[in-house]
Amino acid sequence: MTDWEVVIGLEIHAQLATKSKIFSGSATAYGAPPNTQASLVDLAYPGVLPVLNAEAVRMAVKFGLSIGAEVARRSVFARKNYFYPDLPKGYQISQYELPVVKKGKLSVMLDDGAVKIVGVTRAHLEEDAGKSLHEGLAHASGIDLNRAGTPLLEIVSEPDMRSAKEAVAYMKKVHTLVRYLEICDGNMQEGSFRCDANVSVRPRGRDKFGTRAEIKNLNSFRFVEKAINYEVARQIELLESGGTVVQETRLYDSDKDETRSMRSKEEANDYRYFPDPDLLPVQIDESLVDEVRATLPELPDEKAARFARDLGLSTYDAGVLSASRELGAYFEEAAALVGGKTGHGAAHAKLAANWVMGELSSALNRDNVEITASRVTAAQLSGLLARIVDQTISGKIAKEVFEAMWSEGKSADAIIQAKGLKQITDSGAIEGVIDAVIAANPKQLADYRSGKDKLFGFFVGQVMKATEGKANPAQLNELLKRKLGGGAQDA
Amino acid sequence: MFLARIERLNPPLNALITLTAEHALQAAAAADRRRAAGEQGPLLGIPLIHKDIFCTDGVRTSCGSRMLDNFVAPYDATVVTRLKAAGAVMLGKANMDEFAMGSSNETSFYGPVKNPWDTSKVPGGSSGGSAAAAAARLAAFTTGTDTGGSIRQPAALTGVTGVKPTYGRVSRYGMIAFASSLDQAGVFARSAADAAIVLQAMAGFDPRDSTSIDAPVPDYSATLGEPLKGLKIGLLREFFDGLEARNTALIHDALKIYRSLGAETVEVSLPHLPLSVPTYYVVAPAECSSNLSRFDGVRFGYRCENPADLLDLYKRSRGEGFGAEVKRRIMTGTYVLSAGYFDAYYLKAQKVRRLITDDFRAAFERVDLLIGPTTPTPAFDIGAKIDDPVTMYLNDIYTIGANLAGLPGLSLPCGFVEGLPMGLQLIGPHFSEAKLLNAAHLFQQATDWHSRSPRGYE
Numbered sequence: 001m002t003d004w005e006v007v008i009g010l011e012i013h014a015q016l017a018t019k020s021k022i023f024s025g026s027a028t029a030y031g032a033p034p035n036t037q038a039s040l041v042d043l044a045y046p047g048v049l050p051v052l053n054a055e056a057v058r059m060a061v062k063f064g065l066s067i068g069a070e071v072a073r074r075s076v077f078a079r080k081n082y083f084y085p086d087l088p089k090g091y092q093i094s095q096y097e098l099p100v101v102k103k104g105k106l107s108v109m110l111d112d113g114a115v116k117i118v119g120v121t122r123a124h125l126e127e128d129a130g131k132s133l134h135e136g137l138a139h140a141s142g143i144d145l146n147r148a149g150t151p152l153l154e155i156v157s158e159p160d161m162r163s164a165k166e167a168v169a170y171m172k173k174v175h176t177l178v179r180y181l182e183i184c185d186g187n188m189q190e191g192s193f194r195c196d197a198n199v200s201v202r203p204r205g206r207d208k209f210g211t212r213a214e215i216k217n218l219n220s221f222r223f224v225e226k227a228i229n230y231e232v233a234r235q236i237e238l239l240e241s242g243g244t245v246v247q248e249t250r251l252y253d254s255d256k257d258e259t260r261s262m263r264s265k266e267e268a269n270d271y272r273y274f275p276d277p278d279l280l281p282v283q284i285d286e287s288l289v290d291e292v293r294a295t296l297p298e299l300p301d302e303k304a305a306r307f308a309r310d311l312g313l314s315t316y317d318a319g320v321l322s323a324s325r326e327l328g329a330y331f332e333e334a335a336a337l338v339g340g341k342t343g344h345g346a347a348h349a350k351l352a353a354n355w356v357m358g359e360l361s362s363a364l365n366r367d368n369v370e371i372t373a374s375r376v377t378a379a380q381l382s383g384l385l386a387r388i389v390d391q392t393i394s395g396k397i398a399k400e401v402f403e404a405m406w407s408e409g410k411s412a413d414a415i416i417q418a419k420g421l422k423q424i425t426d427s428g429a430i431e432g433v434i435d436a437v438i439a440a441n442p443k444q445l446a447d448y449r450s451g452k453d454k455l456f457g458f459f460v461g462q463v464m465k466a467t468e469g470k471a472n473p474a475q476l477n478e479l480l481k482r483k484l485g486g487g488a489q490d491a
Numbered sequence: 492m493f494l495a496r497i498e499r500l501n502p503p504l505n506a507l508i509t510l511t512a513e514h515a516l517q518a519a520a521a522a523d524r525r526r527a528a529g530e531q532g533p534l535l536g537i538p539l540i541h542k543d544i545f546c547t548d549g550v551r552t553s554c555g556s557r558m559l560d561n562f563v564a565p566y567d568a569t570v571v572t573r574l575k576a577a578g579a580v581m582l583g584k585a586n587m588d589e590f591a592m593g594s595s596n597e598t599s600f601y602g603p604v605k606n607p608w609d610t611s612k613v614p615g616g617s618s619g620g621s622a623a624a625a626a627a628r629l630a631a632f633t634t635g636t637d638t639g640g641s642i643r644q645p646a647a648l649t650g651v652t653g654v655k656p657t658y659g660r661v662s663r664y665g666m667i668a669f670a671s672s673l674d675q676a677g678v679f680a681r682s683a684a685d686a687a688i689v690l691q692a693m694a695g696f697d698p699r700d701s702t703s704i705d706a707p708v709p710d711y712s713a714t715l716g717e718p719l720k721g722l723k724i725g726l727l728r729e730f731f732d733g734l735e736a737r738n739t740a741l742i743h744d745a746l747k748i749y750r751s752l753g754a755e756t757v758e759v760s761l762p763h764l765p766l767s768v769p770t771y772y773v774v775a776p777a778e779c780s781s782n783l784s785r786f787d788g789v790r791f792g793y794r795c796e797n798p799a800d801l802l803d804l805y806k807r808s809r810g811e812g813f814g815a816e817v818k819r820r821i822m823t824g825t826y827v828l829s830a831g832y833f834d835a836y837y838l839k840a841q842k843v844r845r846l847i848t849d850d851f852r853a854a855f856e857r858v859d860l861l862i863g864p865t866t867p868t869p870a871f872d873i874g875a876k877i878d879d880p881v882t883m884y885l886n887d888i889y890t891i892g893a894n895l896a897g898l899p900g901l902s903l904p905c906g907f908v909e910g911l912p913m914g915l916q917l918i919g920p921h922f923s924e925a926k927l928l929n930a931a932h933l934f935q936q937a938t939d940w941h942s943r944s945p946r947g948y949e
Contacts, residue, residue: 040565040566043790044785044790045546045564045565045566045790045791046546046552046554046559046562046564046667046668046785046786046791046792047545047546047552047564047566047568047664047665047666047667047668048664048665049663049664049699049700049701049702050701051698051699051700051701052701079781081780081781081784081828083784083787083805085787085789085801088785088789088790089784089785090781090783090784090785090787091781091784143789270829270830272780272781272825272828272829272830272833273828274777274781274828274833274837277670277671277672277702277778278668278671278701278702279701279702280701280702
């Protein structure tokens with residue numbers, strides 16, 4: 001049996017968040033009625049000419065700087081020629097030989113916490129095509145050119161990924177980055193962030209790459225993983241049964257979870273790239289690069305490093321909490337406020353991290369709410385955490401309080417007050433309850449004392465039940481142990 | 492007055508594709524009102540004809556092709572807007588070679604244009620209709636475009652003054668593209684002085700054309716008449732190789748006049764210039780093959796009947812909509828851009844283009860202007876070259892260099908051979924239009940070739 005190595009490279013298309021298109025003044029808003037955001041330039045009327053949107057260039061530069069890439073001082077737009085109804089000019093304006101962004105790299109954290117460096121070959125600017133609509137039209141196809149001319153940054157990776165999971169981790173990292181940079185809204189359902197995956201396999205140890213297939217237009221992380229896994233299995237099966245992989249473009253069918261051939265290399269277009277004579281070469285001078293550099297935010301890796309260094313988070317937690325600017329900001333605010341309220345500084349950052357990654361994230365996911373619209377604000381969460389720290393409530397009760405905060409939108413204190421959830425820390429009061437429980441369960445007491453240690457939990461449960469869970473667990477344990485063992489004392 | 496003249500004189504010439512009489516009357520009335528309101532301006536109320544390559548809002552813009560026979564432009568080209576703003580009155584749209592591809596105006600879907608000097612002869616092309624209309628005085632001036640000589644060559648063959656400005660001087664927005672890196676709009680007029688006025692209105696930066704140049708436009712009329720004393724004129728040696736003696740004699744007569752005006756003449760050589768025709772016929776088709784892809788029968792223009800499927804729609808719409816010369820160039824261009832041929836043709840041509848540009852630059856370090864014939868021969872018979880593309884292409888041998896280098900060029904009448912006008916060509920460095928116009932103007936002050944009219948069109 002051959003040991004196969006998987007080789008994956010991704011071409012990610014990130015739609016740039018400019019207000020207008022890359023070569024015309026039309027708006028780029030998603031979801032407008034068909035062809036209402038298509039000007040004569042987008043419709044490729046005779047005589048019209050493209051004019052480059054400088055904002056798109058700035059965004060590309062920003063991306064380049066964030067991956068430590070060299071920004072090309074001179075970059076050229078080229079025409080990629082092919083006929084398709086949703087491509088009005090009969091060519092796409094893209095970049096070929098001289099892209100805006102040259103080689104760079106990204107560090108990607110894998111599931112096991114290991115960090116992998118993935119090379120970025122280049123990133124170039126291009127315009128998106130329109131959409132062909134075949135549904136709901138009898139004997140006809142519709143064309144919506146609203147999307148035609150929308151700016152895209154195509155980010156091409158080196159073939160550095162060795163599994164579907166690595167590919168997804170890399171794609172997520174790029175997704176994080178473009179949102180940090182505020183150059184792409186990252187909305188995958190609307191197609192603002194999508195990728196093509198180049199997949200091949202080779203016997204482990206061999207230098208030469210196997211023949212690759214390109215899977216087009218994957219618009220969710222899940223599909224990327226499933227499509228690659230399907231494709232890897234298909235190629236291995238093909239090779240092991242004596243077949244050969246042909247170079248081709250394939251489409252992933254998410255309903256059937258399979259990839260299907262779209263066109264072979266022989267059927268591929270000869271795109272006849274050549275420099276677009278309607279557009280001058282783009283000159284990017286040092287001052288523009290410096291200007292853009294000054295607008296760079298704290299990048300995800302920098303933020304994660306700071307969380308680990310200054311707040312003592314684990315690498316994993318720091319990575320999760322820096323995955324989006326908004327999540328990081330929420331966490332930082334909550335952690336700082338807990339620190340302020342309890343006087344413990346960064347000491348309770350770990351508590352805040354656990355809660356943001358735990359209860360808060362599950363509530364957000366469950367109700368499909370963005371962190372920026374969270375029903376429990378960072379300030380409110382910090383109020384809850386402060387009550388855990390000062391032992392007003394137990395961690396367990398806190399979960400109940402959190403749920404109430406989430407649904408009622410009130411502060412932790414208000415809910416603790418209203419529901420009487422304050423933890424019982426008065427030893428006398430706890431002892432009273434313990435005595436009552438012991439008195440009510442003489443048989444269990446006798447059994448426990450005769451060696452059935454497991455019954456300790458029974459007594460804990462009974463006391464908690466009697467106090468509605470409010471007894472301080474540590475105190476309860478200690479007192480209960482003493483009381484249950486008390487028989488010896490009496491004797 | 493001009494409308495009546497067009498109705499009377501145009502039918503045998505076929506210089507116009509579309510007459511916009513109603514438009515013209517309204518525009519003329521508007522110009523009268525502006526004048527009555529005290530506005531002045533050299534073009535206010537002046538009639539013009541636009542080459543049918545410029546988009547005109549609400550008016551058919553055919554580009555001489557069946558492909559756009561049904562195309563009514565929804566906007567005005569910048570050139571049209573500017574001349575409208577100056578008060579010029581459009582009378583109609585001029586015939587032209589299909590998509591500006593031709594040197595005889597015989598490739599037009601609307602039939603050939605006849606030369607007013609002899610209706611058995613071509614007027615040149617591709618702006619043949621504009622040239623013939625200017626020569627026959629169907630308007631005070633006409634617009635044209637010059638990709639490889641399409642203004643200067645027909646100007647020479649019809650005895651009018653034609654100016655192709657520096658690439659980027661006049662906006663290409665709204666001008667249907669043939670070869671984007673070579674196309675430039677210009678003017679046909681009866682004299683350099685008239686052309687100066689028109690160019691003044693046309694020239695200037697346009698934010699909608701990324702290749703238009705943001706440099707101030709000098710007052711072209713203000714410098715007319717400045718003495719030529721000390722002007723160094725370079726005689727292009729390569730332009731006289733193989734030129735007929737009669738034609739050479741006309742150019743030498745012109746040089747005598749320039750010397751008498753105080754200019755100095757020296758011979759210069761541009762060693763790579765003989766490569767300009769093959770270079771052009773790689774670059775221009777390459778660009779046109781891509782530029783004309785938008786004519787696919789989907790959104791506008793000609794669409795074949797009952798297409799069986801998408802491929803059939805493309806093939807038949809384009810196959811039926813385009814004429815033979817356009818198809819020839821699309822195929823040539825597609826070929827030279829293809830994988831495996833790109834380096835040998837397109838890249839090579841770009842390198843030669845650079846060498847030709849460098850030759851011109853070196854020449855302009857020694858001289859102020861270059862001079863030579865505009866065409867190798869006077870107007871030829873209709874039908875004589877249409878079946879022999881290469882012979883036809885060689886007609887532009889003297890004009891293509893300026894396009895490849897982006898330089899301004901001007902053709903002005905300098906005499907007759909067998910009753911047909913010949914043109915003298917002036918080429919200057921980038922943005923030397925004022926100098927070219929002045930040199931042409933002073934020549935026209937000293938001669939009367941430009942004021943002669945073809946019989947019947949006085």
